[in-house]
Amino acid sequence: MDALLIVFASGLISLFAAFAKKPWLVVSSAMAGLLAAIIVIIVQLQTGKAFFDFLTYEGLSFDQFALLFSLAICVLSLLIIGIGYERFKENPTHTGEYIGLLMFSATGAMIMTAYTDMFMFFLGLEILSIPIYVMAGSNKADVRSSEASLKYFLTGSFATGIFLFGLAWVYGATGTFKLQEIQMKIEEMDTLSPILMIGVLLIMASFIFKIGAAPFHFWSPDVYDGAPPAVTGFMASVVKIAAFYAFLKMFALCFGQGELFLFWKGALVVMIIITLFVGNLSALRQVRFKRLLAYSSITHVGYTLLLFVSQVDFFFSSQYLWFYMFAYGFSIVGIIAVAIAVNDSEDRIDALRGLGKRNPFLAIVGIVSLLSLAGIPPTSGFFAKYILFSAAWKSAAWLVIIALINSGISIYYYLKVIVAIASPADQEQEKIKLSPLTIAVLVIALAGMLGFSFVLPLL
Amino acid sequence: MLLATLFESGVKIEHYMVLATALFVIGVFGVLYRKNAIILLMCIELMLNAVNLLLVAFSTYFGQADGQLFVFFIMVVVAAEATVGLSILVLLFRNTRSVDIRLFNKLKN
Numbered sequence: 001m002d003a004l005l006i007v008f009a010s011g012l013i014s015l016f017a018a019f020a021k022k023p024w025l026v027v028s029s030a031m032a033g034l035l036a037a038i039i040v041i042i043v044q045l046q047t048g049k050a051f052f053d054f055l056t057y058e059g060l061s062f063d064q065f066a067l068l069f070s071l072a073i074c075v076l077s078l079l080i081i082g083i084g085y086e087r088f089k090e091n092p093t094h095t096g097e098y099i100g101l102l103m104f105s106a107t108g109a110m111i112m113t114a115y116t117d118m119f120m121f122f123l124g125l126e127i128l129s130i131p132i133y134v135m136a137g138s139n140k141a142d143v144r145s146s147e148a149s150l151k152y153f154l155t156g157s158f159a160t161g162i163f164l165f166g167l168a169w170v171y172g173a174t175g176t177f178k179l180q181e182i183q184m185k186i187e188e189m190d191t192l193s194p195i196l197m198i199g200v201l202l203i204m205a206s207f208i209f210k211i212g213a214a215p216f217h218f219w220s221p222d223v224y225d226g227a228p229p230a231v232t233g234f235m236a237s238v239v240k241i242a243a244f245y246a247f248l249k250m251f252a253l254c255f256g257q258g259e260l261f262l263f264w265k266g267a268l269v270v271m272i273i274i275t276l277f278v279g280n281l282s283a284l285r286q287v288r289f290k291r292l293l294a295y296s297s298i299t300h301v302g303y304t305l306l307l308f309v310s311q312v313d314f315f316f317s318s319q320y321l322w323f324y325m326f327a328y329g330f331s332i333v334g335i336i337a338v339a340i341a342v343n344d345s346e347d348r349i350d351a352l353r354g355l356g357k358r359n360p361f362l363a364i365v366g367i368v369s370l371l372s373l374a375g376i377p378p379t380s381g382f383f384a385k386y387i388l389f390s391a392a393w394k395s396a397a398w399l400v401i402i403a404l405i406n407s408g409i410s411i412y413y414y415l416k417v418i419v420a421i422a423s424p425a426d427q428e429q430e431k432i433k434l435s436p437l438t439i440a441v442l443v444i445a446l447a448g449m450l451g452f453s454f455v456l457p458l459l
Numbered sequence: 460m461l462l463a464t465l466f467e468s469g470v471k472i473e474h475y476m477v478l479a480t481a482l483f484v485i486g487v488f489g490v491l492y493r494k495n496a497i498i499l500l501m502c503i504e505l506m507l508n509a510v511n512l513l514l515v516a517f518s519t520y521f522g523q524a525d526g527q528l529f530v531f532f533i534m535v536v537v538a539a540e541a542t543v544g545l546s547i548l549v550l551l552f553r554n555t556r557s558v559d560i561r562l563f564n565k566l567k568n
Contacts, residue, residue: 175521
């Protein structure tokens with residue numbers, strides 16, 4: 001709870017620090033707040049005690065997993081603010097609003113990891129989403145950015161409407177909003193009421209919308225493409241973490257027993273297969289970098305959804321999810337840093353040519369991130385994917401085989417980008433200079449992507 | 460005649476369920492088929508108000524206050540959402556001089 005308050009308070013502080021017209025003040029207050037939150041979370045994980053014990057509310061419980069996922073949210077928000085800083089130095093007018101909104105969005109994400117009733121989940125979801133609608137359109141001069149913002153807003157609020165309608169039916173079937181009581185009521189039922197089934201399906205559809213899996217994925221390439229790169233990074237990492245954990249918590253704990261599980265499992269299996277193929281096959285013919293990233297993220301959503309149908313215990317599946325999302329988030333940070341530094345107006349993959357000469361360090365980070373996304377050892381992306389697939393293997397072997405085939409297809413388009421980075425440019429280009437902050441962020445991301453392979457054998 | 464029987468039997472929870480579903484479906488179809496962005500916003504409001512109606516009906520049916528409380532949360536959040544949505548529309552209107560969503564197609568391949 002205190003980490004949540006710290007993040008929220010530092011968001012407010014950075015909003016007011018913008019009056020001083022100094023971007024570094026805004027950014028450093030936000031980063032200090034996130035660092036403090038990270039320390040508080042680690043201390044609470046180690047000792048099991050919060051600094052302020054009296055701050056409790058029954059709708060939010062920061063148990064071990066909520067803390068772990070909040071930690072991931074804070075770390076990735078910190079890294080994304082770090083790589084976005086270059087842009088604010090060029091155009092410092094709206095730094096305060098941007099950073100403030102990002103921090104509020106991170107607050108919403110943390111609420112979404114810790115909710116125990118639907119009130120808090122709904123509020124967290126909206127606190128997460130509404131700032132992102134604004135952030136996606138933060139590049140006001142660019143009509144594509146505003147268009148991305150409108151598309152995200154319309155699909156997002158449509159999904160919210162569907163979620164609420166589903167929730168109303170679940171409320172009608174069970175008479176409560178608390179996760180635990182809903183679960184007890186469902187266990188007591190002899191036969192599933194149709195009202196409950198409609199509700200669960202609608203809630204699942206809204207989650208599928210939010211995480212961007214097929215068949216409700218159509219908004220994500222446009223939004224990822226049009227939004228400013230740092231916002232794309234935020235959407236692909238932090239928002240996904242929060243939405244996935246909230247999804248897992250609701251469906252594994254609340255709707256995850258017996259007949260009801262079998263009921264939504266069938267629908268989800270079909271969606272996973274569609275998601276994997278749509279994501280991969282569309283990614284093959286992309287020429288724009290961020291669009292490719294969007295389709296690749298759709299594919300990753302497909303892999304991650306395997307956890308939901310794999311009948312693993314919630315205790316283990318949330319650990320696997322945490323590991324996967326962390327590995328994925330680090331790779332996203334690395335790739336977004338490359339996109340920001342290259343700064344091509346058209347976002348073409350060809351614009352990455354000659355990066356090895358322009359800045360060797362950045363090129364290495366880009367290649368390692370792409371290898372990690374493709375799941376090639378010794379990157380953490382490989383270990384995360386391996387753990388996830390082996391967990392799903394026991395109950396859904398044929399689905400894992402489909403996922404492996406898709407994993408093979410995906411290597412093609414990741415390699416396409418790697419080849420572009422490694423090949424020489426047609427004409428001489430100027431060198432890219434990275435600020436110390438960006439280099440620090442990239443070193444952390446590299447450590448995250450490669451470090452697991454050294455840590456893992458020791459465990 | 461029909462009205463009289465309705466009043467005698469009282470309005471049951473099923474009636475509210477049917478009404479709310481009808482409103483919600485009208486909203487969904489509006490979002491899918493209308494081309495004016497402001498009407499899209501109104502249709503989303505309609506969807507959410509259908510939810511509000513359903514929640515209040517269930518809440519009264521169970522004799523709890525939970526559902527009605529939730530409706531207040533939804534109203535507040537929807538007001539915030541509509542504010543953001545309208546300001547995004549104003550931003551786009553400055554560029555394109557229109558709110559027709561068919562014109563917002565700069566992000567295609």
